[in-house]
Amino acid sequence: MACGEFDLIARYFNRYRTARQDVQLGIGDDCALLTVTDKQQIAVSTDTLVEGIHFLKTISPADLGYKALAVNLSDLAAMGADPAWVSLALTLPEVNTDWLEAFSDSLFEQLDYYGMQLIGGDTTRGPLSMTLTIQGLVPAGRALLRSGARVGDWIFVTGTLGDSAAGLAILQDRLAVNDDKASQALIKRHLRPQPRVLQGQALRQLANSAIDISDGLISDLRHILKASDCGARIDLDLLPYSQEMQQYVDPEQAVKWALTGGEDYELCFTVPEINRGALEVALAQLGVRFTCVGQIAPLSEGIKYQRSGETVELEWQGFDHFAQEVAS
Amino acid sequence: MACGEFDLIARYFNRYRTARQDVQLGIGDDCALLTVTDKQQIAVSTDTLVEGIHFLKTISPADLGYKALAVNLSDLAAMGADPAWVSLALTLPEVNTDWLEAFSDSLFEQLDYYGMQLIGGDTTRGPLSMTLTIQGLVPAGRALLRSGARVGDWIFVTGTLGDSAAGLAILQDRLAVNDDKASQALIKRHLRPQPRVLQGQALRQLANSAIDISDGLISDLRHILKASDCGARIDLDLLPYSQEMQQYVDPEQAVKWALTGGEDYELCFTVPEINRGALEVALAQLGVRFTCVGQIAPLSEGIKYQRSGETVELEWQGFDHFAQEVAS
Known part of the structure; x- marks a missing residue:
């Protein structure tokens, strides 16, 4: 659902272009399109971070951008999976470009480090929170349970x-x-x-x-x-x-x-x-x-x-x- | 992050057991584990619904459970994809078992209709909102762009x-x-x-x-x-x-x-x-x-x-x- 300035935020997260070969289509259509081989399994995990519960109100946007991904990466690590894609649903009380720049810079720095691609998500107005769904690849039958x-x-x-x-x-x-x-x-x-x-x-x-x-x-x-x-x-x-x-x-x-x-x-x-x-x-x-x-x-x-x-x-x-x- | 009564909610969504063959591991480990063949591509979409923005405060939990999934299914439909898996991040102001029962019954009724499986998610306390990441399968190269x-x-x-x-x-x-x-x-x-x-x-x-x-x-x-x-x-x-x-x-x-x-x-x-x-x-x-x-x-x-x-x-x-x- 389009929402004016919140469309701008979505574009903000489109500044970066880590292109993975297994992403046929990233942000910008109804869905992302991904390719996986028979020899791989996909590991999927979802974590929500809500202000006041999972992070302090005083956290910097850069630390928050880091932590939101790190927490999800840790779930992939526990399965022995290789990080691949992430979807970000970001709910913000207001549009603050300084905040967004620091948050997304920090997020993308880590995405780049792991060779991951942001494949989609949603941006909405509301109390500060975010949900990340992270996906990784693991050789079939080799995941750590x-x-x-x-x-x-x-x-x-x-x-x-x-x-x-x-x-x-x-x-x-x-x-x-x-x-x-x-x-x-x-x-x-x-x-x-x-x-x-x-x-x-x-x-x-x-x-x-x-x-x-x-x-x-x-x-x-x-x-x-x-x-x-x-x-x-x-x-x-x-x-x-x-x-x-x-x-x-x-x-x-x-x-x-x-x-x-x-x-x-x-x-x-x-x-x-x-x-x-x-x-x-x-x-x-x-x-x-x-x-x-x-x-x-x-x-x-x-x-x-x-x-x-x-x-x-x-x-x-x-x-x-x-x-x-x-x-x- | 465990959170007492919110763990109970997670278990609530574990009542149902639609078992898909391509889900090696569903809810209950660090990640779900999914299998896809070379001939398929995965279509992924994420939508957040926030109270007061995407639905009225007066909406019934059954209607909300229906709509949250329907909105996401619509994105898969637009790609020509066959619905497969969904992750649900649910943020609730309080634990209300009547509400949860009506919401999840409605959600699972639709999941069953489409042969989909809930593969994971997160439940947290906070202002009512939910983020669904839905995934579907489409024959490679055949998605509608x-x-x-x-x-x-x-x-x-x-x-x-x-x-x-x-x-x-x-x-x-x-x-x-x-x-x-x-x-x-x-x-x-x-x-x-x-x-x-x-x-x-x-x-x-x-x-x-x-x-x-x-x-x-x-x-x-x-x-x-x-x-x-x-x-x-x-x-x-x-x-x-x-x-x-x-x-x-x-x-x-x-x-x-x-x-x-x-x-x-x-x-x-x-x-x-x-x-x-x-x-x-x-x-x-x-x-x-x-x-x-x-x-x-x-x-x-x-x-x-x-x-x-x-x-x-x-x-x-x-x-x-x-x-x-x-x-x-």
């Missing part, structure tokens, strides 16, 4: 955990970090999470299951355990922290953020013993840390947390609830 | 024009129709537009170009003319009206609604002389009227309107603007 974990698999995570929650706490004045560089590093982890796209692709033939950590390790690992009918043992001593986290955050708070903080957009994946050697080789060259934090256990064991070799109870709210869900 | 119109092509429309605008006028007390049956018929055309999916598919080998009429015949035909570098002659005497329109709406108002009313979701398409016979055969059996309303002319002629064989000027606002755009 949540349902493939097996008892005995090692549980790995990429990067470090909890930094995004710490960065958000700084932005909300709930955490004070008196070193500016450290403070900025943590904030950056919140505003500019790095989707682990290459890592996901490298894991396609090595991992039995994978998910991206958007809600915290425990919550997302729970999805793997439910889909795979398994339990898990997590060794709290092995949780990977950034230097900033170790230096400026109380250890108990760090554990909590690592397990439940959310928005890290690291990958959690499970690897059978036989693939551990190959994993080292495949991931080492990608320059991102990866850490074994536990092992998949039989369903009957539920989830257990260990410290110094001893099982410990975590008494934070939400954990009993979680245990029940896994058991049920 | 806006850019294929040629001078001499006959311009056709399906169904009747202006009814949706008349129905909206009734709902907004701008039009009084004292016959209840006629009034309901027009309102239904606004609330429950019928996407011309089968007609679009039948046109794949017959039409040179096509678009769906969402903004009014003139505005949408303009897109064909711009994409095809053509002009057009429209015979106002040929515009197809419903009986209700002829009986209850002033003729000048009827012309205006037919040309600029919007939301009819009929198809406008152009057919070369050589295909007119085959068109009659192909569309006749689908039970929907189709009418020749004019002819594609050289670009230099712009758009001309005729009545009783004479060129007439339309002095409504927006038409000069349009003429300029076509000329530029």
Whole structure:
């Protein structure tokens, strides 16, 4: 539905022309037209970001343009898919060209980096929000599912955990970090999470299951355990922290953020013993840390947390609830 | 991002299980996984509907569930594509299970009718709006584009024009129709537009170009003319009206609604002389009227309107603007 100035916005997003060979028709007709081969499968994911819920009112348009895509890329990464196309539905309270330029520059910078093409969308007036539907390609039968974990698999995570929650706490004045560089590093982890796209692709033939950590390790690992009918043992001593986290955050708070903080957009994946050697080789060259934090256990064991070799109870709210869900 | 009760909503939309063979993985993992053959292309379209802009606050959830999908199906119809998958991003101010049941029942009824599958989406809290990304399949190279119109092509429309605008006028007390049956018929055309999916598919080998009429015949035909570098002659005497329109709406108002009313979701398409016979055969059996309303002319002629064989000027606002755009 045409809407005057909102048509202009649509044209704004048409400034850029990353042309993919598999896009016969991009923006400008009733539909985009895409070509896929028999040997590929399409991975599709949709995420909505609403102001005040998924991002702070104070976020810059450049950070928002980055984050909106990064969050969606992270879903593709968790399937081991190669990013291809994105549709953007953008709802704006007003037409602000400075805002639009910063937002779209940031979005397209990342699209170009991944060789992706914006193939369509919609622009409407309303409270600030956006929905992205992202599509990627994966060799047929090779996608990383949540349902493939097996008892005995090692549980790995990429990067470090909890930094995004710490960065958000700084932005909300709930955490004070008196070193500016450290403070900025943590904030950056919140505003500019790095989707682990290459890592996901490298894991396609090595991992039995994978998910991206958007809600915290425990919550997302729970999805793997439910889909795979398994339990898990997590060794709290092995949780990977950034230097900033170790230096400026109380250890108990760090554990909590690592397990439940959310928005890290690291990958959690499970690897059978036989693939551990190959994993080292495949991931080492990608320059991102990866850490074994536990092992998949039989369903009957539920989830257990260990410290110094001893099982410990975590008494934070939400954990009993979680245990029940896994058991049920 | 999990959000308690909003997780429940997601599960709500998981009640239904239309299983398509080309969906390896539907709702429930990081992405859906889809399979397409070399012989098909994918047509993708995204539409956002915001309360107060694209639908009235008073709309019933069942009508909204219907319309949200119908509007998107209409885009696929305009490409001649066969509907396959849809992703739904739903933003709701609150969790109202009665509302959700009526909305999703209506949505899924239509999905089932077209053999489509809901493959994913997102549910968030916020002002009522929804974004659907719909995908369909079309034999490779056979999609109906806006850019294929040629001078001499006959311009056709399906169904009747202006009814949706008349129905909206009734709902907004701008039009009084004292016959209840006629009034309901027009309102239904606004609330429950019928996407011309089968007609679009039948046109794949017959039409040179096509678009769906969402903004009014003139505005949408303009897109064909711009994409095809053509002009057009429209015979106002040929515009197809419903009986209700002829009986209850002033003729000048009827012309205006037919040309600029919007939301009819009929198809406008152009057919070369050589295909007119085959068109009659192909569309006749689908039970929907189709009418020749004019002819594609050289670009230099712009758009001309005729009545009783004479060129007439339309002095409504927006038409000069349009003429300029076509000329530029």
